[in-house]
Amino acid sequence: MKILIDAFGGDNAPLEIVKGSVMAASEYDVEIILCGDENILKKIIEEQNILDRRISILHAPQVINMDDDPQLILKEKSDSSMSAGLRALAKGEADAFVTAGSTGAVLVGASLIVKRIRGIKRAALATLMPTTASPCMLIDCGANVECRPEFLNQFALMGSIYMNKIQGIDSPRVALLNNGTEKNKGTPFQIESHELMEKAENYNFIGNVEGRDIPLGGCDVAVADGFSGNIVLKTYEGVGLAFMGQVKEVFTGKKRGLLAALLVKRELYDMKKRLDYSEYGGAPLLGISKPVIKAHGSSKAKAIKNAVRQAVNVVDMQVIPTIIQALAHENVIKD
């Protein structure tokens, strides 16, 4: 299997991206194609003494920055590491693409260069979030600020297939993010979405879910428009950060604090690991016709390695063919 990696995307590019790629190549049965400036990448490969022959380079001298207009990916920056990677994916030169670069640019690029699955109205960004039970997929968490109910219905189907194939959940519990559990809750948009999702036969809709129940494991897939989903994602992240800071304070500064930390070192480590996003890899862009994984902008080597593992799983478990099949089946029913 061949995985394209945007070596110049994210806060820690290119060094951490290259390191993560090396880790992935040694742990999984994959060939890695690093996309980016050949001169810089060759220098890193030399300096880091990387001898793995399964790592190659796809030359692309430009870099898309976080504050660039996403549309540049098609125009002035069509020679960027991200554009080149997506074009190679579209042409079938590899099986999946991983980037920690600009979310906006990869959304535009994936939709216009790699293209959406036929019948899918919008691609969505789907993130796995830690809960007190098994992780929950939040879809869409930022790709489509404004949505129509039929988009959410498709997000639900795609999220359900992903959680079934990748997380091994038998019949994922799919819920609509809302401000209450009753079916008449929310704005007209949520009410209409609920009505549509209720009728779905190709996923297990369990009704509305409140923000409160997601972290407590209330559903396997939480479906939202990209605005509300983004609000949940970022609030989740912020409260988590604030809490970890508070926990740190409990243990620091005094001798007995340090002793206490030593006593529960293992448990604290486990807790941190359980709550660590980077363990899950990145956010798949569901709805695109080939696997595209968006890793967190702050990804370091380990997170990149995990994003590659996730890309491998998406290919191996045939997530995209299954989505295509489910859509075809739905259309047959409709016809």
Added chain:
Amino acid sequence: MKILIDAFGGDNAPLEIVKGSVMAASEYDVEIILCGDENILKKIIEEQNILDRRISILHAPQVINMDDDPQLILKEKSDSSMSAGLRALAKGEADAFVTAGSTGAVLVGASLIVKRIRGIKRAALATLMPTTASPCMLIDCGANVECRPEFLNQFALMGSIYMNKIQGIDSPRVALLNNGTEKNKGTPFQIESHELMEKAENYNFIGNVEGRDIPLGGCDVAVADGFSGNIVLKTYEGVGLAFMGQVKEVFTGKKRGLLAALLVKRELYDMKKRLDYSEYGGAPLLGISKPVIKAHGSSKAKAIKNAVRQAVNVVDMQVIPTIIQALAHENVIKD
């Protein structure tokens, strides 16, 4: 000062409400009027051996349940503890009203019985949320699922006045909840709200705030439509609960865990207290012409006592007269 308390609102009514009222009457310079069934309340007062003469009863035999249609407060359940309390407040028989009962019912009741401040388009539910710095007010967190930009502009003004008067913040940093910090972020609703808030002269607008920055102390007032605000509030609560559960797990089960807990007992207690909603009292219903405080449905005695303290502060610090003045000033400018 006289405070009306809905003795039959909330999960722990009436006993915890009565207990909280007794605590408040002994700690603050207030008279408490308990609203509810006289027979039941008299029995509790007798059983609990409550001798405080500053506690009296306003008889109202009916109870509004959490699953009642909020509109019932005006019709079939107009003899409920909540209706009676709001009517007494409207008539000027007391200075403020506190309830842990149905949010929907108190919103309807306060708007229709006590009435909004003249010029205020919608009353909003405003909650103080713990952050790593000083608490942040989230307004609206659920009263108005659908909003217009001018509502948000008024929420911002009211929130700013509250945080100035009650929390003593000099020039509260008011921000618009959004999915990014740039001014063109969000749906057309957020973009339009941002344009309006940017022009405000009677509060300190600092731009957009993401869900991630609220828990980290990024603003003093986070302004949102009731749908998004509710999503933030509940996600906050859920992640907090999940985290506290995880922290508990670190310390339990093993001898060294218990020892560690003993070593940092004080720090853990402080952390819990810092993150405890009930310390802040309840959520003021801003925009109503008299002070109405909505305590959390699960409030116990201490939370009720704190909600009374909050009501006292709102009266003492003249929050409502200040809002009225600010609106009058704004209208003068407009004319």
